[in-house]
Amino acid sequence: MTAPGASFPGAGALAEAGKLFALAADVARSTFRRPFQFREFVQQSWFIVSVTILPTALVSIPFGAVIALQLGSLTRQIGAQSFTGAASVLAIIQQASPIVTALLIAGAGGSAICADLGSRTIREEIDAMKVLGVSPVQRLVVPRVLAAMLVSVLLNGMVSVVGVMGGYFFNVILQDGTPGAYLASFSALAQLPDLWISEFKALIFGLIAGVVAAYRGLNPSGGPKGVGDAVNQAVVITFLLLFFVNFVLTTIYLQVVPAKGS
Amino acid sequence: MGVEVVVEGLSKSFGKQAIWRDVSLTLPAGEVSVMLGPSGTGKSVFLKSLVGLLKPERGRIVINGTDLVRCSESRLYEIRKMFGVLFQDGALFGSMNLFDNVAFPLREHTRKTEAEVRRIVLEKMEMVGLVGAERKLPGEISGGMRKRAGLARALVLDPEIILCDEPDSGLDPVRTAYLSQLLIDLNAQIDATILIVTHNITVARTVPDNLGMLFRRELVMFGPREVLLTSDEPVVAQFLNGRRLGPIGMSEEKDQATMAAELAHREAGHADGAPDEDVRGVVPQLEPTPGLPPRGAVRRRKDRVMSIVHTLPADAQQGIVASLTPEEQERYGVLAANAGGPALTPSPVPRVARLPETGRHSRGGGDA
Numbered sequence: 001m002t003a004p005g006a007s008f009p010g011a012g013a014l015a016e017a018g019k020l021f022a023l024a025a026d027v028a029r030s031t032f033r034r035p036f037q038f039r040e041f042v043q044q045s046w047f048i049v050s051v052t053i054l055p056t057a058l059v060s061i062p063f064g065a066v067i068a069l070q071l072g073s074l075t076r077q078i079g080a081q082s083f084t085g086a087a088s089v090l091a092i093i094q095q096a097s098p099i100v101t102a103l104l105i106a107g108a109g110g111s112a113i114c115a116d117l118g119s120r121t122i123r124e125e126i127d128a129m130k131v132l133g134v135s136p137v138q139r140l141v142v143p144r145v146l147a148a149m150l151v152s153v154l155l156n157g158m159v160s161v162v163g164v165m166g167g168y169f170f171n172v173i174l175q176d177g178t179p180g181a182y183l184a185s186f187s188a189l190a191q192l193p194d195l196w197i198s199e200f201k202a203l204i205f206g207l208i209a210g211v212v213a214a215y216r217g218l219n220p221s222g223g224p225k226g227v228g229d230a231v232n233q234a235v236v237i238t239f240l241l242l243f244f245v246n247f248v249l250t251t252i253y254l255q256v257v258p259a260k261g262s
Numbered sequence: 263m264g265v266e267v268v269v270e271g272l273s274k275s276f277g278k279q280a281i282w283r284d285v286s287l288t289l290p291a292g293e294v295s296v297m298l299g300p301s302g303t304g305k306s307v308f309l310k311s312l313v314g315l316l317k318p319e320r321g322r323i324v325i326n327g328t329d330l331v332r333c334s335e336s337r338l339y340e341i342r343k344m345f346g347v348l349f350q351d352g353a354l355f356g357s358m359n360l361f362d363n364v365a366f367p368l369r370e371h372t373r374k375t376e377a378e379v380r381r382i383v384l385e386k387m388e389m390v391g392l393v394g395a396e397r398k399l400p401g402e403i404s405g406g407m408r409k410r411a412g413l414a415r416a417l418v419l420d421p422e423i424i425l426c427d428e429p430d431s432g433l434d435p436v437r438t439a440y441l442s443q444l445l446i447d448l449n450a451q452i453d454a455t456i457l458i459v460t461h462n463i464t465v466a467r468t469v470p471d472n473l474g475m476l477f478r479r480e481l482v483m484f485g486p487r488e489v490l491l492t493s494d495e496p497v498v499a500q501f502l503n504g505r506r507l508g509p510i511g512m513s514e515e516k517d518q519a520t521m522a523a524e525l526a527h528r529e530a531g532h533a534d535g536a537p538d539e540d541v542r543g544v545v546p547q548l549e550p551t552p553g554l555p556p557r558g559a560v561r562r563r564k565d566r567v568m569s570i571v572h573t574l575p576a577d578a579q580q581g582i583v584a585s586l587t588p589e590e591q592e593r594y595g596v597l598a599a600n601a602g603g604p605a606l607t608p609s610p611v612p613r614v615a616r617l618p619e620t621g622r623h624s625r626g627g628g629d630a
């Protein structure tokens with residue numbers, strides 16, 4: 001996959017990134033083109049939910065528990081038990097749940113989208129669609145990207161709730177924390193924007209996972225083997241992008257929104 | 263009537279791999295053309311370039327005054343509505359049954375009622391012999407059926423240009439013959455410009471008005487069928503006869519050593535399967551099913567070819583003149599006797615559809 005005239009190292013990667021952004025722009029434009037593919041959107045949302053919801057639940061319970069236990073013992077060491085609840089809720093909502101969501105949206109949802117579009121591409125269905133005067137971006141990619149975004153936001157909400165409940169359970173039952181202190185502390189430190197940034201991150205992660213999966217699916221390197229490679233790459237690329245974007249968003253958020261009580 | 267497709271100096275490569283260079287040809291309006299070529303010479307790539315799915319680096323593809331290589335995406339989508347394309351594997355939508363596949367273009371681009379859609383779809387399904395299979399999914403049927411369903415879908419909007427990628431591969435000879443007949447009948451009925459990409463020799467000999475061949479990254483020849491069918495060009499002759507002896511090898515090209523070895527084997531009496539007879543020569547062209555209107559293309563092409571006949575090789579001239587009826591020979595001012603030599607046409611009976619003697623020159627039909 002070298003761009004014509006690639007003369008310096010990284011030129012190929014830059015060209016790929018450019019094409020990825022071009023697809024994203026195309027998706028943005030096509031979102032507002034009638035008729036909106038509502039059926040496809042609902043079907044895809046349902047499909048992505050069905051492949052992600054169980055693994056998400058299974059991952060989020062231990063994840064919440066680990067964070068709660070870790071923070072529980074840490075706060076006890078420094079004598080700040082009263083903040084255990086707040087700290088673990090913040091950690092879960094702001095960091096853990098978008099990351100868990102991202103992993104599952106990319107790993108389960110994105111890979112399914114990429115494999116689906118990839119096999120359609122090598123069966124020439126995509127070409128046939130273009131020749132029949134129908135834009136595959138508007139018809140297939142937009143509903144999938146929007147579905148990934150929607151499901152990502154919903155899953156993030158679910159992970160937050162399950163994670164917080166898991167944290168509460170482990171902290172109160174296993175580490176003998178007091179329920180009152182756990183609940184009281186998070187209204188002392190947590191604030192509503194914490195939830196918004198969490199959902200916003202999830203939305204962006206869904207977008208990235210959807211666009212990357214669609215891009216790799218529409219451009220497999222040829223043959224059924226190419227589709228397998230494309231799926232593989234889509235997941236890895238998405239992970240890299242998601243962790244990077246998470247870092248950027250977190251940094252900006254912490255700069256822009258003052259922490260409560262400071 | 264179909265439209266003319268002009269290709270000028272077209273070159274396409276993927277990265278460093280050149281597929282073909284400097285291809286120039288004209289698909290005359292309303293005529294049937296066949297592009298031959300060994301596997302892997304870029305026939306499918308050529309077809310996809312013609313509909314703007316792949317962008318050649320150089321050259322032009324002009325349809326109705328628009329250059330497809332450089333026009334905007336939205337203009338491209340407009341132009342594509344004139345096309346009906348049959349992809350190599352049918353390219354049906356896997357999630358829809360055959361009926362919905364064929365109905366897809368109608369539902370997308372017309373405001374027809376569901377009853378009308380149903381009528382048109384069933385008509386096309388009958389045309390390609392798929393009645394009764396409407397509810398089947400593409401994954402449940404044979405490759406040949408997928409191909410025929412793909413053709414039905416390509417025809418449903420009455421296209422002006424029909425492109426078929428190997429309509430015969432995966433079909434048995436009988437079905438291939440039916441499909442050839444179907445394409446010729448279609449041409450008679452809607453006068454569409456048709457390009458068939460194939461490596462089936464029977465299709466190449468009997469179906470088209472014009473014949474071309476891609477090999478070794480270039481267009482070896484393109485012109486009236488008589489020219490290629492009588493050609494001495496080694497590549498063309500080898501391909502039409504389907505033999506090993508000649509420049510085409512198992513991989514793209516043959517080296518001198520292989521060529522010499524094969525020749526030596528032959529001298530030593532090795533029978534390599536292919537019959538020794540030479541199948542070249544102008545054979546009668548497929549005609550529309552009786553009852554259908556005669557193909558306008560036959561007449562237009564004859565006018566066009568007769569205007570350039572003196573520039574063609576002698577063998578081709580003989581073939582062309584021999585295929586004219588006495589009236590036509592008179593009209594064009596040539597005599598079969600002039601052609602001399604052994605008549606290449608096996609059938610002495612004139613096989614050209616008789617046309618009403620109306621205005622001499624018909625519309626369109628650019629030079630090839």
Ligand SMILES: Nc1ncnc2c1ncn2[C@@H]1O[C@H](COP(=O)(O)OP(=O)(O)O)[C@@H](O)[C@H]1O
Nearest residue numbers: 222276281299300301302303304305306307308
């Ligand atoms: N999208 C593509 N990317 C890279 N190479 C391609 C692509 N499509 C076709 N090719 C290459 O172009 C050549 C010609 O392919 P094709 O047109 O399918 O041949 P055929 O004449 O058998 O239809 C092959 O070598 C193939 O590998």
Ligand SMILES: [Mg+2]
Nearest residue numbers: 305306350427
């Ligand atoms: Mg091909």
